[in-house]
Amino acid sequence: MIHVERYERYWIWLSLAGLVIFAIAIGVSSFMFGIQVPSPEALVNPNTVAKTGNFANPGLRQLAPNKYEAYIRAQASPWKFYPDKLEVPVGSTVTFYLTSADVQHGFKLEGTNINVMVLPGQVTKMTATFNQKGTFPYVCTEYCGVGHQNMFGTLVVK
Ligand code: CUA
Numbered sequence: 001m002i003h004v005e006r007y008e009r010y011w012i013w014l015s016l017a018g019l020v021i022f023a024i025a026i027g028v029s030s031f032m033f034g035i036q037v038p039s040p041e042a043l044v045n046p047n048t049v050a051k052t053g054n055f056a057n058p059g060l061r062q063l064a065p066n067k068y069e070a071y072i073r074a075q076a077s078p079w080k081f082y083p084d085k086l087e088v089p090v091g092s093t094v095t096f097y098l099t100s101a102d103v104q105h106g107f108k109l110e111g112t113n114i115n116v117m118v119l120p121g122q123v124t125k126m127t128a129t130f131n132q133k134g135t136f137p138y139v140c141t142e143y144c145g146v147g148h149q150n151m152f153g154t155l156v157v158k
Contacts, residue, residue, distance in 0.1 A: 038116040038124045041097065046120035049073065050101045058082045060094075069095045072153075074105035074118045074140065079147030081107075081138065086155040093129045094155075106141030109155065117142060130157040 004012070029035050049055045050073060058071040066089065073082040088094060098107050098118045105118040112128040118140075130136070140151035 033113075035113065036126055038126060040122045041125035042123040043121060044099055044123055046099070046101055049099055050075065054097065055099055055101075060086055060088065066092045068092055069097065071097050072107070073099060073101055074107065074144075074151065075101045076103050076105075076145045076147065079140075079145065079150045081140070081151060081153045084153030086153070088130060088155070088157055090133050090157050091129075091131060092157070093127060095125060095127045098124045098126075103144050104142050105144050105151065107138060108141045109136055109138045111136045115141065130155075133157050 044053065044055065054071045055073045058073045060068050060070050062068055068088055070086055074080075075082060086094075096107075096109075096114065098116065099122065100118045100120040102120060104120070106116070107118050107124075108115040109128065111132075111134065114126045114128055116124050116126060118124060134157055136155040136157065138153050138155060140148060142148075144151070
């Protein structure tokens, strides 16, 4: 049996307790607060994404009453989200599909827990429900070139 100093033993137990507490915190945040992991939904060709498919004609599509999907393409030069304006009625659930036509971008939607990377070649999927009227700005959160600060848009819930 190895002899462990008393204080060292306390620290070992404290570290183990910390791991258990953090594991519980992850479980609680995922199942009670709806944390979504932005796993790659699909792969796309960044060279043709602006020419064919859903991202060539980006924007909102209504699937059912109060149920929408939004295809958003992030692009540098000119630095812009396509589209940079979305409008949905209050109470809507919107599933966002995001991709980049060139470099790495970010997408943070104020007032929601959506804050993801937007990568060329990959589609990121996130869902949010809007139960309050208002204007929700979205911005690029990854430095993507000299026009990075121009990458923003707004989602209006009315
Ligand atoms: Cu796109 Cu920063």
